Amino acid sequence: MATTNIPSVSFVRFLKHSFKILKNPLPFHHNNFERLGDTFQLTIGWNKKVVFSRDAAFLQYVLQKNHRNYTKSEIQTKDLSKYVGKGLLTSEGAHWKQQRKLIQPGFHKKQLVTLLETMNQTISEELKNIKTNQPFNVFSVFNDLAFQVVAKSLFSGAVRAEEINRLQEITEAAQKMLVRELRQPYLRSWFRWSGTLEKHTNLVQEARTLLQKIVYDRRNSGQREDDLLDMLLDARYEDGSAMEDTQLIDEILILFVAGHETTSNALTFTCELLARNPVYQEKILSELPDQMTKESLGFLIREATWIPMVIEETMRLYPPAYFIDRVNLDDDQYKQMQFDAGTSLLFSVYEIHRHPKLWENPLAFQPERFEKRTSNEHSGHYFPFGAGPRMCIGNNFAMYEMIMTVAQLMKQFRIEPTSKPIEIEPLITLKPKNAMLVFQKRK
Numbered sequence: 221m222a223t224t225n226i227p228s229v230s231f232v233r234f235l236k237h238s239f240k241i242l243k244n245p246l247p248f249h250h251n252n253f254e255r256l257g258d259t260f261q262l263t264i265g266w267n268k269k270v271v272f273s274r275d276a277a278f279l280q281y282v283l284q285k286n287h288r289n290y291t292k293s294e295i296q297t298k299d300l301s302k303y304v305g306k307g308l309l310t311s312e313g314a315h316w317k318q319q320r321k322l323i324q325p326g327f328h329k330k331q332l333v334t335l336l337e338t339m340n341q342t343i344s345e346e347l348k349n350i351k352t353n354q355p356f357n358v359f360s361v362f363n364d365l366a367f368q369v370v371a372k373s374l375f376s377g378a379v380r381a382e383e384i385n386r387l388q389e390i391t392e393a394a395q396k397m398l399v400r401e402l403r404q405p406y407l408r409s410w411f412r413w414s415g416t417l418e419k420h421t422n423l424v425q426e427a428r429t430l431l432q433k434i435v436y437d438r439r440n441s442g443q444r445e446d447d448l449l450d451m452l453l454d455a456r457y458e459d460g461s462a463m464e465d466t467q468l469i470d471e472i473l474i475l476f477v478a479g480h481e482t483t484s485n486a487l488t489f490t491c492e493l494l495a496r497n498p499v500y501q502e503k504i505l506s507e508l509p510d511q512m513t514k515e516s517l518g519f520l521i522r523e524a525t526w527i528p529m530v531i532e533e534t535m536r537l538y539p540p541a542y543f544i545d546r547v548n549l550d551d552d553q554y555k556q557m558q559f560d561a562g563t564s565l566l567f568s569v570y571e572i573h574r575h576p577k578l579w580e581n582p583l584a585f586q587p588e589r590f591e592k593r594t595s596n597e598h599s600g601h602y603f604p605f606g607a608g609p610r611m612c613i614g615n616n617f618a619m620y621e622m623i624m625t626v627a628q629l630m631k632q633f634r635i636e637p638t639s640k641p642i643e644i645e646p647l648i649t650l651k652p653k654n655a656m657l658v659f660q661k662r663k
Contacts, residue, residue, distance in 0.1 A: 224557070224558040225556045225557050225558060226259060226260060226261045226271060226557050227256035227257060227259075227260045227261070228260065228261050228262075228263065228269075229252050229256070229260055229261070229262045229263065230263060231263040231264070231265070234262060234263060234264055244644070244645070244646055245646060246542075246570060246644075246646055249272055249568060249571070250571065252272070253272075253274055253568075253571055258273060258274050258275040258278075258575075259271065259272070259273040259274075259275050259278065259557065260272055269563075269564070270564045270565075270566055271559070271564065271565045271566070272565075272566050272567075272568060273566070273567050273568070274568045274571035274572050274575060275572075276572045276575070276578060276600060276601035276603075277600065278554050278555075278567070279544065279567045279569075279572065279607075280600055280607065281554055282546050282565065282567070283544070283546075283603075283606065283607045283608035283610070284607055284608040284609075286552070287608045287609055287610070289548050289549050289550055289552055290546040290547065290548055290549070290565075291312050291313075291546065291547055291549060292310075292312060292545060292546065292547070293545040293546065293547050293564060295402065295545060296309065296310050296545070297310055297311075297312055299398060299402065300398060302421075303394040303397070303398060303420070303424050303473075303477075304424075304473040304474050304477050305466070305469065305470030305473055305474070306467075306470055307319070307467075307470040307471045307473065307474030307475075308320060308323065308471065308474055308613060309474045309477070309478050310474070316610075318457065319467075319471070320609075320613065322455045322456075322457060322463070323452070323455065323471065323613065324613060325451075325455075326448060326451035326452065326455070327613050327614060327616060327617060328616075329616050331451070332616055332617055332620060333518060333521075334446055335373050335447070335448070335617075335620075336514070336517045336518065336521070336620065336624070337514055337517065338372050338373060338376065338447070339369050339372070339373060339620065339621055339624060340512060340517055340624050340628075341372075342365070342368050342369050342372045343365060343369065343621070343624055343625050343628055344512075344628060345368075346361060346364055346368055346369075347361070347365070347628055347629065349361050349364070350633070350659050351659070352633070352659050352660060352661050353658070353659075353660065353661075354658065355638050355656045355657070355658055356656065356657060356658065356659060357654070357655050357656055358491055358655050358657050358659075359484065359488045359651075359652050359655040362483075362484040362487040362488050362625075363480070363481070363484040364388070365484065365487075366479070366480035366481070366484040366487070367384075367388045367391070367476070367480040367484075368384065369483075369621050370475055370476055370479040370480050371384045371387065371388075371476075372447075373447060373448050373617075374447060374448045374449050374472065374475065375434060375438075375445075375447060375449055376445035376446075376447040376449075379434055383430060383434070386426075386427075386430065387427055387430060387431075387476065390423045390426060390427040391427070391473075391476050391477060391480075393420060393423055394420055394423065394424055395477065395481070395648060397416070397417075397420040398648065399647050399648055402648075427473070428469050431469045431472055431473070432465060432469060434449075435449070435453075435465060435468060435469070438450075438453065439453070448475070449472075452468055452471060452472070453468075475614070478612070478614060479617065479618070481540070481648075481649050481651075482540035482541060482618065482649055483540075483618050483621055483622060485538070485540045485649055485650060485651055485652060486531065486534060486535055486538070486540050486618075486622060487622060487625055487626075488642070488655045489534050489537070489538040489652055490530060490531055490534040490622070490626060491629070491635050491655075491657055492637070492641070492642040492652070492655065492657065493530070493533075493534055493537070493585050494530065494635050495635040495636055495637040495657050495658075496585070496637050496641075497585050498634070498635075498636075500526065500530055500587060501630055501634060501635065503526045504526045504527055504627070504630045505630045505631070506526075507524060507525065507526055508520070508524075508627055508630060508631060512624075512627070512628070517624065520623060520624070520627055521620055521623060521624075524623060524627070525591075526587065527622075527626045527627060528590070528619070528623060529587035529588065529590045530587045530626065531619065531622050531623070531626065532587070532590040532602075532604070533585060533586060533587040533589065535604035536573045536574075536579075536602065536604070537573065537574070537583075537585065538644065538650055538652075539569045539570055539603070539604050539650060540604070540649045540650055541569065541604070541605075541606065541612075541649060541650075542568070542569050542570040542646060542649070542650040543566050543567065543568055543569060544566075544567045544569060544603070544606060545564070545565065545566050545567075546565045546567075547562060547563065547564055547565065548561055548563050548565070549561060569603050569604075570650065572601055572603065573601075573602065573603075575601070578601040579601075605618075631662070632661065632662060633659040633660060633661060633662060634659075634660045634662060635657055635658070635659055636657065636658040636659075636660060637657065637658075638656045638657060638658065640654065640656065642654065642655050642656075
């Protein structure tokens with residue numbers, strides 16, 4: 221692989237900082253961006269390089285203007301797919317295009333409105349687990365909440381709590397195993413020989429068997445729940461055929477993986493920022509309806525202003541999907557830079573969202589910068605859900621869930637910070653660490 225006109229970071233420098241990179245690579249990358257500019261290449265092994273960029277226009281070029289020449293890396297198409305199959309997140313080419321066209325209608329705003337009551341009721345139940353009047357790590361509550369919202373939206377009330385809990389355990393175990401494989405590639409042979417990989421493969425098969433039973437029971441029940449599972453069962457390809465069960469289960473697993481961790485991360489960071497900027501708690505409270513009825517939920521989703529602004533600003537500072545990876549299929553060039561086919565590119569959404577040339581006071585929490593909800597003011601440098609044809613299909617689902625969660629939180633609690641700010645843990649997604657906050661019941 222050859223690249224030209226791109227500043228380089230040597231393998232020696234990479235090795236020198238390897239321990240710190242293993243714990244948190246973001247400071248290392250930031251230092252290189254500050255020294256070398258918005259795009260640089262890092263040598264990570266013998267004749268193996270990765271191009272890092274925080275050039276927002278370059279990312280837009282890759283995701284939108286020339287997206288046909290770029291594919292996802294093996295991290296998603298190979299490493300992740302062995303745990304969740306070939307669903308929307310992990311597939312490419314004609315197969316992805318076919319699946320996207322099939323599933324997209326189920327995530328239109330009008331379709332999602334039918335799920336609002338289920339989502340809101342699930343949120344209400346899960347928020348009962350928040351402890352008050354003491355420092356409390358809220359991430360675990362939001363992690364369970366986001367998983368339960370996906371599960372109830374998929375399966376309504378037709379699945380036992382034990383089955384949902386088991387699916388959550390397996391999903392999270394598989395994600396942790398993937399992180400170990402990516403962060404410790406030198407142990408991959410050991411993972412195979414020791415049976416660790418086989419153990420997690422068996423867990424995934426258990427989840428698939430459980431999901432197959434849920435699908436079978438729904439088909440044979442003769443009842444409609446009008447949930448996401450019914451939508452997936454109803455979906456038809458252009459030739460009139462339905463998804464085969466293997467593909468259906470792949471898509472369900474993808475919804476679990478993609479639909480819960482990013483949301484729980486964003487909700488945790490939102491609470492941290494609200495705790496340290498309490499004026500926005502009162503701004504949100506002032507526009508909430510007295511009761512969360514079916515009608516008021518629709519109004520909240522359509523008309524609320526402060527909650528979406530706060531969430532958007534949180535995802536700017538702490539984007540759950542903090543890196544976007546691509547590989548070019550054919551030789552390409554951008555500006556004066558040349559890329560041979562097969563070049564690995566990693567775009568830092570985290571850096572783009574904090575770039576001083578793109579944002580005024582980039583490190584400050586200022587929700588007002590998203591005041592014009594229908595404006596495209598930030599569209600060229602704001603990528604919380606990606607962009608282009610592969611923009612996250614669940615972006616509206618996630619926003620509705622987060623809006624309703626923040627609304628219920630503000631109705632019930634005042635959130636106060638602890639002395640130690642929240643930390644970040646960059647894994648597959650940008651996770652919060654030691655998310656200790658104090659929740660006080662409103663009177």
